[in-house]
Every structure is written in C-alpha cells, then in structure tokens.
Amino acid sequence: MNSKKILLLAGDYVEDYEIMVPFQALTMLGFEVHAVCPEKKLGDIVLTAIHDFEGAQTYSEKPGHNFVLTYDFDSVKSEDYVGLVIPGGRAPEYLRLNQRVLEIVREFDQAKKPIAAVCHGPQILAASGILSGHQVSAYPACHPEITLAGGKYADIAVDGVQVSEHLVTAPAWPAHPAWLAAFIKLLGVKISLPQ
Template identity: 40%
Template sequence: MARVLVLTADAAEELDSMYPVFRLREGGHEAVVAAPSTRAVKLVVHDFEPGWDAYTEKPGHQLPVDLAFGQVDPEDYDALVIPGGRAPEYIRLDPDVDRIVRHFFDNGLPVGTICHGPQVPAALGLLRGRTTAAYPPLKFDMEQAGATFVDAPDVVDGAMVSCRGWPDLPEWSRAFMQVLERSSVPV
C-alpha cells in the first residue's frame, strides 16, 4: 500500500479532488489530504455550459483535511497528487508547498497533476524540459515554464502523470495507478 499525499485548498475542483482520493483508496492505497489548515476545504464544481466562453463555477462539497501543509513530512509519502481548480493558483506561493513538491520531483517519485495542478510545479521551475498536459488555456504558461504541452488525457513523463481536467480522470487514473504500481513502492 502506498501513502499518497493530495495537496489542495479552497476552490479546488470537486471531481479533480475527490475522484483521485476515492480511486487511490479503492486501489488499496492511503490518500492523505493536506491543505493550508486542517479545516475542511470548500470545493467547487466547474462545468461547460452553452453560451459561455469559459467554464462556470458553482459551490461543491467539502473535503476533510488530514494535515496542514506545515505538518507534512514529505518523507512519509510515496507519491503526490495536485488537483486542479483555482487552488493551485495560490497554494503554489506557499513555502511549505514548495518544500513538499520539490521533494517528490527531486526523488523521482510519482506526481499526478490534474487540470490547473501543473501550475504548482511550473511556478517552482520543476517542469523545465518535461512534457505535461494541463487545462488547454494554460498551454502558454506551461511552455513559458519550459515544458512541452500536450493536449491529451493521460500524459506520462517518467514518474509524472498529467491530464487536462476532470473529463480525463478515467484515463489519468489508469495511467497514474500504473506509474504508482511500477514505482519502487511495495504495493
């Protein structure tokens, strides 16, 4: 069983956050949710509606949190997941998030990013020379961070697995679970 850390916060996309947590637990792994504080985070639901140029956002469920970012010892985890939504825009500025995310990249451990999730490693300079998917309007941001952007549902670059958003979660989940199981983690 792997211990997988999920970094999130308020305004994270509901499916991007809950689907991986449930899928990991279904697969026999431990999913541990970390956020800026230990109170439950307020998730949002993003949808694509006719007549809108961008996605819409509505309040979603709350997701219980196990640890605050400052309490996380990344050595205790085998993999990392960063869901999308608006949360990555501001958690990428947190010094503890920097410390945590660098650990996984520096050690070649599995990292999953969904939708806007790649904004975190991009802001930290960790996508330079890597290949990633992301929410398609982030293509320019990913390229400016030195990454090659691919518009696909399950982009695997070494131990990193990324996707464009919640519609890709079945493909992303299969790819992430395969990377997790192939990693040096005893499963």
C-alpha cells in the same frame, strides 16, 4: 512498496471531482491518502467548486461539497509518501505562492516519485520549476505558464493523459479514468479482473 501513503495537496475552491474522485479511488485501492492544505489541520474543511463545460468560452463554476482534510499540512514529510496528487480548480492559483508547497513538489520530483496533476494543478508544477524538458498537459489556459516554465504543452483531448517520466498530467476531470490509471501504474499497482 514500503509505504502506502499518498499526499494530496488541496485548497479552497479546489475542483470538486478533481479532489473527490482521486481521493476515493486511491483510498479504495488501499492507499492512505493524506489530504492537506497550508494553514489548515486534520478535520478542517476546504470548499470545493464544480467546474463544467456548458458551451461558454470557458468553464462555469458552481458551489461544490465541503471536503474534510485528513492530515495536518505542517506534519508533511515527503519521504513518507509514494506519490503526490495535485487537483485543479482555483486552489493551485494561490497554493503556488506557498514556499513549502513548492518545496514539497521539488522533493517529490528530486526523488522521482510519481506526481499526478490535473487541470490547473500544473500551475504548481510550473511554479516549482520542475517542468524543463517535460511534455505536460493542463487546462488550456495554463499553456503559457507551462511554456514559460520550460515545459512543452501537450494539446490532448479533454479525456486524455500525458505521461512524462514520473509526471502524469491531464486537461480536466473527464480524464480521470486515463489519468488515474496512468498514475497507479507508476505506483506499481496492478489490477486484474476475474476471467
């Protein structure tokens, strides 16, 4: 692995677990994770939201933590990174309107670099036009967007993962163990426990 840098696309009201857990886990593995947001710089914050499943017809939302960005969005060059992480929450809804965000996703896709997207993160994949022929999971409400973008929606358990070539997707944060394990496997990370 020439680079040990991962790009993480963030925005206000990103889901708290879906940014915090991957950021911390990948950092723990030795990756330098550049968390960025359009129109924000290193040291700026994004607000997070905690989504939970409490018996309603959809998830509930509560205020989360402030997350400090670790890099300037305007300085991102896709060739510097080995992988891309796209957390869910409400951020993907507006991030997919940013043309540079879509270009970045297309650049990773064209290079066949691993891309991990969870929950509403696949909204950005759909808007980028890279889903044709891929089977993709997401929060169930994103099913129509995946289908309209030419992908096949994978209806899997909330703690499951769907891998389609270099795309790793999952329905929501309960899938972190499976989703992160599949992503780091594509990155070439091998973890062995002592005997």
